[in-house]
Amino acid sequence: xxxxxxxxxxxxxxxxxxxxxxxxxxxxxxxxxxxxxxxxxxxxxxxxxxxxxxxxxxxxxxxxxxxxxxxxxxxxxxxxxxxxxxxxxxxxxxxxxxxxxxxxxxxxxxxxxxxxxxxxxxxxxxxxxxxxxxxxxxxxxxxxxxxxxxxxxxxxxxxxxxxxxxxxxxxxxxxxxxxxxxxxxxxxxxxxxxxxxxxxxxxxxxxxxxxxxxxxxxxxxxxxxxxxxxxxxxxxxxxxxxxxxxxxxxxxxxxxxxxxxxxxxxxxxxxxxxxxxxxx
Amino acid sequence: xxxxxxxxxxxxxxxxxxxxxxxxxxxxxxxxxxxxxxxxxxxxxxxxxxxxxxxxxxxxxxxxxxxxxxxxxxxxxxxxxxxxxxxxxxxxxxxxxxxxxxxxxxxxxxxxxxxxxxxxxxxxxxxxxxxxxxxxxxxxxxxxxxxxxxxxxxxxxxxxxxxxxxxxxxxxxxxxxxxxxxxxxxxxxxxxxxxxxxxxxxxxxxxxxxxxxxxxxxxxxxxxxxxxxxxxxxxxxxxxxxxxxxxxxxxxxxxxxxxxxxxxxxxxxxxxxxxxxxxxxx
Numbered sequence: 208x209x210x211x212x213x214x215x216x217x218x219x220x221x222x223x224x225x226x227x228x229x230x231x232x233x234x235x236x237x238x239x240x241x242x243x244x245x246x247x248x249x250x251x252x253x254x255x256x257x258x259x260x261x262x263x264x265x266x267x268x269x270x271x272x273x274x275x276x277x278x279x280x281x282x283x284x285x286x287x288x289x290x291x292x293x294x295x296x297x298x299x300x301x302x303x304x305x306x307x308x309x310x311x312x313x314x315x316x317x318x319x320x321x322x323x324x325x326x327x328x329x330x331x332x333x334x335x336x337x338x339x340x341x342x343x344x345x346x347x348x349x350x351x352x353x354x355x356x357x358x359x360x361x362x363x364x365x366x367x368x369x370x371x372x373x374x375x376x377x378x379x380x381x382x383x384x385x386x387x388x389x390x391x392x393x394x395x396x397x398x399x400x401x402x403x404x405x406x407x408x409x410x411x412x413x414x415x416x417x418x419x420x421x422x423x424x425x426x427x428x429x430x431x432x433x434x435x436x437x438x439x440x441x442x443x444x445x446x447x448x449x450x451x452x453x454x455x456x457x458x459x460x461x462x463x464x465x466x467x468x469x470x471x472x473x474x475x476x477x478x479x480x481x482x483x484x485x486x487x
Numbered sequence: 488x489x490x491x492x493x494x495x496x497x498x499x500x501x502x503x504x505x506x507x508x509x510x511x512x513x514x515x516x517x518x519x520x521x522x523x524x525x526x527x528x529x530x531x532x533x534x535x536x537x538x539x540x541x542x543x544x545x546x547x548x549x550x551x552x553x554x555x556x557x558x559x560x561x562x563x564x565x566x567x568x569x570x571x572x573x574x575x576x577x578x579x580x581x582x583x584x585x586x587x588x589x590x591x592x593x594x595x596x597x598x599x600x601x602x603x604x605x606x607x608x609x610x611x612x613x614x615x616x617x618x619x620x621x622x623x624x625x626x627x628x629x630x631x632x633x634x635x636x637x638x639x640x641x642x643x644x645x646x647x648x649x650x651x652x653x654x655x656x657x658x659x660x661x662x663x664x665x666x667x668x669x670x671x672x673x674x675x676x677x678x679x680x681x682x683x684x685x686x687x688x689x690x691x692x693x694x695x696x697x698x699x700x701x702x703x704x705x706x707x708x709x710x711x712x713x714x715x716x717x718x719x720x721x722x723x724x725x726x727x728x729x730x731x732x733x734x735x736x737x738x739x740x741x742x743x744x745x746x747x748x749x750x751x752x753x754x755x756x757x758x759x760x761x762x763x764x765x766x767x768x769x
Contacts, residue, residue: 279579282595362577363614363673367628367680368604377627381618462620462663464655 231429239420246416247437249330253405253412254398257337262384262391264338265345268296269353269383270375296346303343309404312336316408333410337402341394345387348394352387353379385456392449396442413437526589527552528684528715529574529606534583536569543569545739546583551684551717556710558726558747559719561736562762567719568611570736571688574717575606604633607677607685611692613669615661621648621672622657625679633680640679647675651705667698671705684715691722723766727751735759 236243275281276289303311316332319325327335356379364374403414417434421427527550536544543566551557561567572578574585576592576599585592592602616624625644629635635643648654651671661669670690677685690706691699703725710716710729720726726733727747734744735754743750743759754760 277579279593279595357614357617359610359612359614360616363608363610363616364628365577365600366575366603366606366608366610367676368600368602368632369628370600370632373631377631378616378618385618458660462656462659465657 228429228432231426232433235420235424235426235429235433239416239424242416242420243413243433243437245411246413247441249333249411250399250402250413251441253333253337253402253410254395256334257341257398257402258391258395260338261341261345261394262349264342265347265349265387266380266383268300268342268346269349270372270380272296272350273353273375273379274371299339300343300346303340304347307404308336308340308401309407311340312405312408312410329405329408329410332408333402333405333412336405337398341398344394345391348387348390349383351390352383355386356382385453388449388453388456392446392453395445395449399441399445400438527586528588530584530586530589531570531574532584532586534570534573534585535581536566536573536578537581543739544573544580547736547739547741549734549741551715553683553715554713555731556714556716556729557718557732557734558730559717559734559736560721560723560726560762565736566739567736568688571686571717571719575603575608575686577608600632604628604680605683607680607682609670609673609677609685609687609690611689613661613666613673613693615669615673615676617661619660620657621653621659621661621664624661624672625676628676628680643681644675644679647678648672650678651675652701665698666694667701670694670698670702674702674705674709678709684717685709687716687718687720689719689721691720721766723751723763735762737762 272293274289276286278286281289312332315336316327316329319327319332360378360382361374364378369377402410402412405412406415406418409415413434417430421430424430530550531547534544534547534549535542545566547570549570559567559571569578573580576585580593587602587605591597592599615621616627619627622641622644625648626637626640629640629643630637645654645657648657651674653668653671653675656664656668656672661672664672674685674690687706691702694702699722703722706716706718707725707729718726718730730747732744733747733750735742735750737758743754743756750759751763754763
């Protein structure tokens, strides 16, 4: 936006007449709210689906990449297959982290049609692109999350005879999920905003709806201010909800002592039935 | 299997029949030709372990008989922890053999996870599963590794937790417990798997001094109950009290071993004498 446009906009903002800025915004809201609502719905669907599927892809890749590959943990064939799979996963991650999602959207949407005759509708193409794109990022985030889990946890699981998959499922990945939650929230917020690039293939997310409304109404500045405000509300709400989720996953600070006739009195702490948590 | 398991009807006797059953089943599964009741549970032959160019274990021949309590002592860096970790394959030996009822567990295709179920392990750093509460810690291995039903696993877990005095804490998460409490839960977790033998890797070394006693008394009770144990420890007085045999590891080999009275009162090698003297002085 150039300087004169900004100056003009500020003038409009300051004007307190019938054509005032807030009146304009209100008019747009009143007239186009179903479009905007649809945009919000599609954007949140894309961001939420992309993040959840991305977490799934990331955790799966994390579990696959940690399969032991030493000489004593399987035959040669198994090791070759694992090495190959790991190489393919590395390529996937590099390609999808190393190219813009806007380009990926074009390649997937038009490429699938031209190469394989698969004609996706724009929403499905959008969901696919944002999911595999997020998956590539999540794979790296999960890798860090797994590394942050104390190796003693894996050793203890091995020592009771648990397999790699049982260890991952019951011990390592649950702790990984807690570890990656802040970074995952970040991905979610980024997805809410960055799915706007999917308008290049015509996915009717919030930015695309805004562009359309601006084109019809010629009220460019109020429309985009409104769109910006809606994005901000979405991202802010999301971060708050995720913070609550984090706290919930940490569990209660206190626990209740089970009462039992076999418990020696000496083991119960004096002064009550509950013990405060020690960690924080 | 040995009669020693049932020596004390008050302590840990309930698990004995199941344990014997497990052991026989395991022997059958692995195609072992070890005669029931005889022979060592675990045996190592010329066990060697290198980390890079560093040879930590330089050929260890060792066996633990059913019902036996063996303490492994030695200076820091002598390889005693590595040795213990090689027994249940947390470290993979560079060469040599680890025999479980006569069957070499290092052979390709041997079910290592099955083998580990029969050997409990208690770690220096406790290593309780941080995402699970006390009860779940004792249940998860039984369900996920040994295929025990959830209800039975829970009963067993509560039984062993009450044996170590941690039953009231079933709902607590590991971070809410003291070191001594964590280690007692870790012992209950290992016992819940109803192993044939229990391995202890310096179980009191990470504890505050006032918590060492509660853990040692639990281990002492287990020793009296006839459970087979291999204990790597720096607690010399404890080793003398509970062990049937003490093994002194020095520079990657077993330098000397014998009944605690002999080894502590009348060590044969100058190296052993030096170690024990230094220990008393320190």
